[in-house]
Amino acid sequence: xxxxxxxxxERLLLREYRQQRSHEELDLASDFSKHDVPLxxxxxxxxxxxxxxxxxxxxxxxxxxxxxxxxxxxxxxTKQELEEFKKKHxxxxxxxxxxxxxxFGRTIEIGLDAHHREINTRLxxxxxxxxxxxxxxxxxxxxxxxxxxxxxxxxxxSSSKDMADALAIIPHQGAKTFYQSLLFLxxxxxxxxxxxxxxxxxxxxxxxxxxxxSQDILNKTINEEDAKNMLEEFFxxxxxxxxxYPGVQQGDNGQSLVIGGCxxxxxxxxxxxxxxxxxxxxxxxxIDPKINMRVSKxxxxxxxxxxxxxxxxxxxxxxxxxxxxxxxxxVKWGYxxxxxxxxxxxxxxxxxxxxxxMDIPNIDALNFPAIVDYAIKTSLNTSTTFNxxxxxxxxxxxxxxQRMVQQxxxxxxxPSPFQSILMDGTIMLAKDIADGGTYNNFGFHxxxxxxxxxxxxxxxxxxxxxxxxxxxxxxLALENNFxxxxxxxxxxxxxxxxxxxxxxxDNLATWLLDDFSDECGKYRNCRGGIFRPGTGSAMYYxxxxxxxxxxxxxxxxxENFAANYSPSLxxxxxxxLSVVKSFTKANLERVCNGGPLTLEFHDxxxxxxxxxxxxxxxxxxxxxxxxxxxxxxxxxxEILLDAQKHPENHKNLIVRVWGWSGYFNELDLVYQNHIIRxxxxxx
Numbered sequence: 001x002x003x004x005x006x007x008x009x010e011r012l013l014l015r016e017y018r019q020q021r022s023h024e025e026l027d028l029a030s031d032f033s034k035h036d037v038p039l040x041x042x043x044x045x046x047x048x049x050x051x052x053x054x055x056x057x058x059x060x061x062x063x064x065x066x067x068x069x070x071x072x073x074x075x076x077x078t079k080q081e082l083e084e085f086k087k088k089h090x091x092x093x094x095x096x097x098x099x100x101x102x103x104f105g106r107t108i109e110i111g112l113d114a115h116h117r118e119i120n121t122r123l124x125x126x127x128x129x130x131x132x133x134x135x136x137x138x139x140x141x142x143x144x145x146x147x148x149x150x151x152x153x154x155x156x157x158s159s160s161k162d163m164a165d166a167l168a169i170i171p172h173q174g175a176k177t178f179y180q181s182l183l184f185l186x187x188x189x190x191x192x193x194x195x196x197x198x199x200x201x202x203x204x205x206x207x208x209x210x211x212x213x214s215q216d217i218l219n220k221t222i223n224e225e226d227a228k229n230m231l232e233e234f235f236x237x238x239x240x241x242x243x244x245y246p247g248v249q250q251g252d253n254g255q256s257l258v259i260g261g262c263x264x265x266x267x268x269x270x271x272x273x274x275x276x277x278x279x280x281x282x283x284x285x286x287i288d289p290k291i292n293m294r295v296s297k298x299x300x301x302x303x304x305x306x307x308x309x310x311x312x313x314x315x316x317x318x319x320x321x322x323x324x325x326x327x328x329x330x331v332k333w334g335y336x337x338x339x340x341x342x343x344x345x346x347x348x349x350x351x352x353x354x355x356x357x358m359d360i361p362n363i364d365a366l367n368f369p370a371i372v373d374y375a376i377k378t379s380l381n382t383s384t385t386f387n388x389x390x391x392x393x394x395x396x397x398x399x400x401x402q403r404m405v406q407q408x409x410x411x412x413x414x415p416s417p418f419q420s421i422l423m424d425g426t427i428m429l430a431k432d433i434a435d436g437g438t439y440n441n442f443g444f445h446x447x448x449x450x451x452x453x454x455x456x457x458x459x460x461x462x463x464x465x466x467x468x469x470x471x472x473x474x475x476l477a478l479e480n481n482f483x484x485x486x487x488x489x490x491x492x493x494x495x496x497x498x499x500x501x502x503x504x505x506d507n508l509a510t511w512l513l514d515d516f517s518d519e520c521g522k523y524r525n526c527r528g529g530i531f532r533p534g535t536g537s538a539m540y541y542x543x544x545x546x547x548x549x550x551x552x553x554x555x556x557x558x559e560n561f562a563a564n565y566s567p568s569l570x571x572x573x574x575x576x577l578s579v580v581k582s583f584t585k586a587n588l589e590r591v592c593n594g595g596p597l598t599l600e601f602h603d604x605x606x607x608x609x610x611x612x613x614x615x616x617x618x619x620x621x622x623x624x625x626x627x628x629x630x631x632x633x634x635x636x637x638e639i640l641l642d643a644q645k646h647p648e649n650h651k652n653l654i655v656r657v658w659g660w661s662g663y664f665n666e667l668d669l670v671y672q673n674h675i676i677r678x679x680x681x682x683x
Contacts, residue, residue, distance in 0.1 A: 001283050005232045009284070011059065012236055017067050017553035018243075020057060026050075026074040030364050033078045038133045039417035040432055044140035047418060049197050054194070056155040062232075063162050065152060066190040068244055073196045076414065089412035097413055098510065099200035099254065099346040099362065102422035103355030105208025108184045112174040116142050116218060118427045131430035138419035138427065145191050147419070148618055178227060182234045184244055188422065189238070189255075196420045198246055199254025199347035202289055203354050206259045206274040213273045219538040224276065231280040239290045247347075248539045249671060251287050251662025254347030260303060261294025264338040268298055278306045280422065282313060287654055287661045289592035291315075292345050295623055296323040305617040311615060311632045316656025319349060319596060319631040321379050327353055327570070329592035329628075333530060334441060340568040347538060348659020349564075349629055350594035351444055355424040358436050360411075361443035364404045364541040366516060368452035369551050369561060371396045376459070376552060378480070381471050386464040393456070394515055401519040401531075408442055409526045414455050420482065425651035441529035443593040446516055447537040447544050448561035450498040453509035454553035460493035461504070467537045473554065481550045481557045493554035499651045501578035503585075510586040517590040534593025535565035535586075535628075538658055544669055560674050564657050565629075566598045576601075576618060584625040586609050596629035596654065597622070600678045603636045631656055633675070640664065640676050 001009065028049060032042045055069040080138035085091065106390065119139045123132065153167035166180050171188075175181040185205070192200045215220045238255055243251035252525065259274040281291050293307050307318045311453050323341075330340035330351060339353045350361030372393060379392035397519075413434040418425040420433040462469040469488055469524055477485035496505040513535065520531040522554065541561040549557045554570050562568045565583060573678045576599060605611040615632065622630050633656045647665040655664045655675050664672060 001232050002229050005229055005236065007237050008062070008233055012239055014408075015075065017057060017240065017349075020055065020067075021069050021071050023071055023499050025072055027073045029076055029078045029081070030358065032076060033081055038137075039076065040134050040137035040417055041140070042404070043196065043415055044137040044144065044417050046074060046076055046213070046270050047141055049148070050194055051144045051151075053063050054151070056152045057164065058152065058155050058159040060159055060438075061162075061481065063179070064233055065156070065160070065163060066186055066193070068241045068450075070194070071104075071244060073194070074621070085412060088410065090408055090410045091412055092360060092408070095412055095414050095418035096196065096198050096420050099201070099350070099352070099360065100419070100423075100437075101201045101203045101346070101352050101354040101431070102188070102192075102419065103424055104185055104188060104203060104422065105423075106355070107188065107422055108181050108208065112142055112145065112171045113173060115421050115427065122427055122430060123213065125324075127430055133590050134417065134420075134432050135427070135430050137415065137432075141195070141418035141421065143186070143246070148191065148194075149187060152682075153218045159496075175212055175213040178212040178216045178222060179230055181209045181382055182230055182305045185209070186234060186237055188282060193241070193245060195416065197416060197419055201254055201344060201346060202257040202259050203341070203344045204261075206271060206277055207263070207269060209386045210271055210273050213231075217272075218527055224272065224632070227273070228276045228280050231276055232284055235286060235289060242288060247451075248660060249668060250666040251657070252347070252660050253288070255290060256292055256345050256347060257286045258292045258294060258344045260299070262296070262327075262341055263342075264341050266341060270303055271395075272297070274303075275306065276308060278318075282310055283545075285313060285315065285652065285654070287663065290316040290660055292321060292349075293318040294321050294323055295619075299620075299623070300618065301616065304398075304619050305612070306614050307619065308616040311601075311634050312612060314603065314634045315654050316631065316633050316661035319659075320619055320623070321345065321349070321351070321629050322627060324623070325589055325628040326592055329589040332589065333441065333532060339438075345574055345594065348538060348594070349596055350447070350534065351592065353439055355422070356438040357441075359439055359441045359443065359529070360395040361534075362445060362538055363408055365445035365447045365538065365544070366397070366400055366404070367540070367544045367548075369448040369455065369513060369553075369555075370544065370548055371400060372452045372455045372545060373478075373548065373551055374379055377475065380459070380463075380475070386460050389459065390456075390511070393512075397487050397515050401516070401523075404444060405523045405525070405531060410552040411526060424545050436527050439529065440525070441528035441532050442525045443532045443534055443597065444520060445534050445536045445538055445540060445593070446513065446591065447540040449509055449512060449535060450562045450564060451551060451555060452551050453505055453512060454497050454568055454571070455495070455551050456508045456512075457505035458492040458552050458554070461495045461507070462491050478550045478552065480553075489554050492552060493570060497571040499568070499571055499573050499579040499582050501581040503667055506582050506585045510541060513586050513591045517587075532593040533591045534595045535588070535591050536593065536595025536659065537561065537564050541658065542674065546670075558676075560670070562670070563674065563678075564598050565595045568676075577621070580618065580625065580627065584622065588626065588628040589598045592628055594629060596631045596659070597627060598631050598633070598676075598678075600633045600635050603639075606634055631659075633678075636674065637676055640672070644672060
């Protein structure tokens with residue numbers, strides 16, 4: 001990084017800019033309620049009010065700026081109104097538009113004035129009252145963004161000529177240069193956060209900003225080093241206000257960026273900008289943006305090697321998604337081929353379509369271990385054969401999927417007029433994206449797959465095959481958390497486990513996932529979309545496990561499940577290839593909502609080129625075996641334990657959590673301990 005980037009980076013670490021934030025809590029909802037303001041206009045008026053009191057901060061020679069001086073985004077509903085909504089509706093995660101991907105490329109190309117003209121043309125046409133209100137809210141939101149930018153432009157005139165000159169053009173007009181395109185993108189992302197949106201993904205930056213980069217390179221107005229420095233400044237700028245971006249844990253903010261993959265014609269799409277994105281992230285060692293790589297059997301080895309350099313750094317990314325599995329899966333689920341080829345990932349790893357999808361890919365999660373546990377306690381004693389027992393599991397899966405479907409049937413999402421502007425067709429339809437897009441599918445995670453499969457395998461092996469454990473003894477052992485049943489627990493733990501490349505248990509995992517898919521396929525959601533099953537767990541691997549007693553895989557009461565689609569914490573393997581083979585056997589195209597195989601490697605593996613090459617080849621092998629997603633951690637248990645004792649010595653220690661990377665010291669203890677317990681592979 002050059003001197004300018006180093007200065008900005010130092011500013012980020014010092015956090016002094018946060019002293020200029022206002023702690024005031026605004027009550028706008030009471031006035032909105034008193035005057036019966038429509039919801040969409042409440043959102044646009046809130047944005048305008050926040051922009052009006054937002055103070056522009058621009059440091060000398062700062063080329064990106066846009067720092068929050070307002071900490072809290074006020075509610076648009078009063079407490080009483082919110083309670084009334086909850087009586088009638090299911091409000092997923094606060095009922096906020098989130099976890100969708102904007103068509104940033106189109107807006108950066110045409111400018112916000114073009115959207116303003118489109119809105120006003122539509123307002124002159126025949127509309128119903130609701131449509132007119134939606135369009136007015138969009139136009140008010142544009143006015144707010146214009147005010148925001150003008151305040152910063154005036155401030156920049158005395159602080160940063162580069163920014164002032166750029167803001168005289170964008171966002172009113174489309175970007176003309178690579179720098180303008182990056183600044184335009186920063187303005188859009190910043191405005192969405194200020195608008196109250198959540199988990200704002202960046203999408204395929206190396207595709208939609210490539211024309212500006214390549215034209216500047218061709219014109220020789222910049223070289224690749226200049227472009228990388230701009231990228232680094234932009235990346236640093238994304239980290240300044242992340243403490244204000246909500247998530248389950250600090251760092252869970254959804255700023256995911258995707259590179260590579262194929263274009264809409266199916267051709268490999270890695271380019272020079274893709275490489276600079278990786279190099280910039282490698283230089284900075286920051287948790288944002290979170291880098292995701294789309295790969296396939298056609299991906300050149302160079303990209304696996306570059307990705308491994310990031311893993312070596314300990315960033316917990318890139319995460320890899322396999323186009324050879326994901327694209328056909330999306331097409332089978334009803335996505336148009338060109339849209340499927342343009343997929344990105346949501347906040348963590350769920351697959352979504354930029355500009356077109358109002359999918360909610362993380363709306364609930366199936367608790368696989370609890371389902372198996374329920375079948376044990378209600379049906380094992382009456383099951384005369386193993387197939388009888390499997391039938392009891394199937395019946396419980398069916399009940400749980402139906403329960404989740406019914407729970408989502410009354411979903412309500414609050415309007416988001418500014419987000420709607422950045423989506424395809426919403427202005428012409430005079431429709432808020434909260435009311436639906438081209439795709440309106442819901443995603444169900446599948447938590448604890450390996451724990452559940454291991455438990456079923458142990459029952460099959462020890463109760464039905466060898467009969468070395470009686471049904472009653474198992475029930476008593478589980479009830480007593482294995483206290484006094486050490487030998488029985490040992491038998492369960494020593495039964496076949498996912499990750500050992502043993503069809504005995506791997507086929508059971510395949511059956512579980514197929515059954516999950518079959519049940520989801522029976523329903524349409526309340527918006528006409530499908531339910532997409534997946535192998536991810538999100539935070540449920542902690543939440544569900546804390547409330548579940550001992551299980552038949554040998555897990556003790558309260559012990560955590562595996563994160564995502566990974567071996568359980570009760571199992572340890574010396575060879576990683578067997579794990580990869582186990583976790584690529586299932587029909588993953590049927591459960592392709594997202595959910596990566598997560599592996600930890602001891603950081604000593606990356607000490608030389610030979611070790612790095614091994615990891616790169618492993619990722620390529622995973623893709624060739626038709627794995628759908630993979631994420632890797634370079635960790636050192638001793639360092640992690642020391643970081644718990646002496647956090648002041650490890651302020652910048654980064655780890656992969658479930659679908660995002662965060663600073664180890666900022667995580668709750670339960671997440672820290674889970675990462676420490678995961679298996680470290682040495683080769």
